[in-house]
Every structure is written in structure tokens, then in C-alpha cells.
Amino acid sequence: NAGVTQTPKFRVLKTGQSMTLLCAQDMxxxxxxxxxxxxxxxxxxxxxSVGEGTTAKGEVPDGYNVSRLKKQNFLLGLESAAPSQTSVYFCASSxxxxxxxxxxxxxxxxxLTVL
Amino acid sequence: AQSVAQPEDQVNVAEGNPLTVKCTYSVSGNPYLFWYVQYPNRGLQFLLKYITGDNLVKGSYGFEAEFNKSQTSFHLKKPSALVSDSALYFCAVRESTSNTGKLIFGQGTTLQVKP
Incomplete structure (x- = not known):
């Protein structure tokens, strides 16, 4: 089992650019x-997300969107990146x-680094 | 509101000495408590958890934690520290009434074990 995988591992964006982070789990x-x-x-x-097709906001949701179209995948989107979104992003499953x-x-x- | 506090940003201990990393929590119901470890440039790894029962919980890599309800604490311990234990440690709590599995994490404590 690969467990939980994330792509990409590193990314540099310019302010205003968009991107999607992919999380996949095989458990x-x-x-x-x-x-x-x-x-x-x-x-x-x-x-x-508590199941396929359902998502909910956590503590700091502003500036991010998510989708869970398949049970094994959870996507995190940044529509218009800001320097405040420079961080390390972790996906988890249970x-x-x-x-x-x-x-x-x-x-x-x-x-992720946003310039 | 639920919260977790790790009062020490860093703990320094000599190899072979016992170590303690402190954690206190605040929840409205019965707590479910977790410890995770993060090595540099890695994701979090589960160490141990307290759900119910014996107040002394044993986990991975020789770590254990003591649940104290009256002091609302869940301190992580190890009888004899190794240099390889040097890492960032997180305490987390999940309220028993939650059915989403959400965790609230402390801010983390860096453990430095010196030879």
C-alpha cells in the first residue's frame, strides 16, 4: 500500500495564479x-470530507476550494494564490x-511558495 | 471550545535520559487524545492514542503517554531518549461527540536529544 500520496511535492506560484493539489489514498x-x-x-x-461527494469547511477555509469526486481522491484548489498561502500543505485520511x-x-x- | 496546548516550544534532553513532552487539553466531553511525530521534511506519523481505559498508553518506538483527567493532561514520555528521537511532536484532541474525525492540534514541541 502506498498510503496517502500528494502531488506535487513542491511548487512556486506567482500571486494570482491558480493551482490544484492532489491527494490520493489507497486505504x-x-x-x-x-x-x-x-x-x-x-x-x-x-x-x-466525510465521504465521496461531500465537503465541509475547517478552521481556515478562505481562499481554498475542495472537491471529493472519488472516494480515494481529495483535491485542494487555490483559485488566486496570495503570499499568505505560502505554507506546507498536508493531506490526511482516516x-x-x-x-x-x-x-x-x-x-x-x-x-508551496507564492511570490 | 476545544483546544490543545503544548507549553514548551523546545525540549532538550541528553541521550539516555528520560524525556517528557507536555500536553494539556480542553474539551467539553470525553477526550480522544493522540500524539504524532514529524521528522524533517516528512509528514506526521502516528505514535499513540488514548480512547478509554488504562491511563498509561504505550505506543511506537518505546514512547508512552499518561492520561490525567483531573489535570487535563496527556504528557508524552520515554524512559531513555535516543538521538534519533529528535523531531517535532504534536499532541491532538478529538471530541468524543464529533463524528467527523476532526483533530485539533497543538502548536508542536521540538525535541532535541544531544549525544
Whole structure:
């Protein structure tokens, strides 16, 4: 099993450009999450999904959109990138709550710089 | 509101000495608590979790954590530190009434183990 994979690993954007980050998991997990990690602030939840076709806002959703068209994929979009979105982005997945209180599995991250 | 606090930005310990990384939490219901470790340029890896039962939880790589309900703490411990334990450690909490699996993370504590 590859677990949780993220593409790309690195990206540099100019202000105003758009991009999509792809997350894929092969563990048949229902739940998927997008976080951003900034120094001294831990991980903050951007958006999450509890199943195919459903998404919800997390703690810091502004400037981002997501889609979960397939159970194994969770896409994070930046429509018009801003320097404040320079960060490391992590995707995670976990099994359903009623199947146990299970940990989240994380991808390796995408380092995004917006100039 | 749920919250997690890791009061120390950095913990320094000599190799072979015991280590403790502190975590306190605030939730309205019963807490589900997690510890994750992040090595440089990597995603987060699950170490251990507390759901219910024994207050001393054992996890990966020789780590353990002690749940203390009266002090609302969940400190990470290891009897004998290794240089390879040097990393960034995150405590996280999930409220028992949540069925989305969302976690609230602390800001992280850098553990530095010196030879």
C-alpha cells in the first residue's frame, strides 16, 4: 500500500495564479482532510470530507476550494494564490468514526511558495 | 471550545535520559487524545492514542503517554531518549461527540536529544 500520496511535492506560484493539489489514498478511508502547517502554529484544518461527494469547511477555509469526486481522491484548489498561502500543505485520511476512533494517516506534504 | 496546548516550544534532553513532552487539553466531553511525530521534511506519523481505559498508553518506538483527567493532561514520555528521537511532536484532541474525525492540534514541541 502506498498510503496517502500528494502531488506535487513542491511548487512556486506567482500571486494570482491558480493551482490544484492532489491527494490520493489507497486505504479505502471515508474521511479525508487538508491541513496547512505554518511555523509555530501547528496544523490548521482547511477543509475536510466525510465521504465521496461531500465537503465541509475547517478552521481556515478562505481562499481554498475542495472537491471529493472519488472516494480515494481529495483535491485542494487555490483559485488566486496570495503570499499568505505560502505554507506546507498536508493531506490526511482516516476510517469512519463508527468503525473505531482511528488515527489519521498523513501524506508527505506539498511545499508551496507564492511570490 | 476545544483546544490543545503544548507549553514548551523546545525540549532538550541528553541521550539516555528520560524525556517528557507536555500536553494539556480542553474539551467539553470525553477526550480522544493522540500524539504524532514529524521528522524533517516528512509528514506526521502516528505514535499513540488514548480512547478509554488504562491511563498509561504505550505506543511506537518505546514512547508512552499518561492520561490525567483531573489535570487535563496527556504528557508524552520515554524512559531513555535516543538521538534519533529528535523531531517535532504534536499532541491532538478529538471530541468524543464529533463524528467527523476532526483533530485539533497543538502548536508542536521540538525535541532535541544531544549525544
Amino acid at each position: 479505502n478511508h471515508e474521511y479525508m482532510y487538508w491541513y496547512r502547517q505554518d511555523p509555530g502554529m501547528g496544523l490548521r484544518l482547511i477543509h475536510y 476510517s469512519r468514526w463508527r468503525e473505531g476512533v482511528n488515527e489519521q494517516f498523513f501524506g508527505p506534504g506539498t511545499r
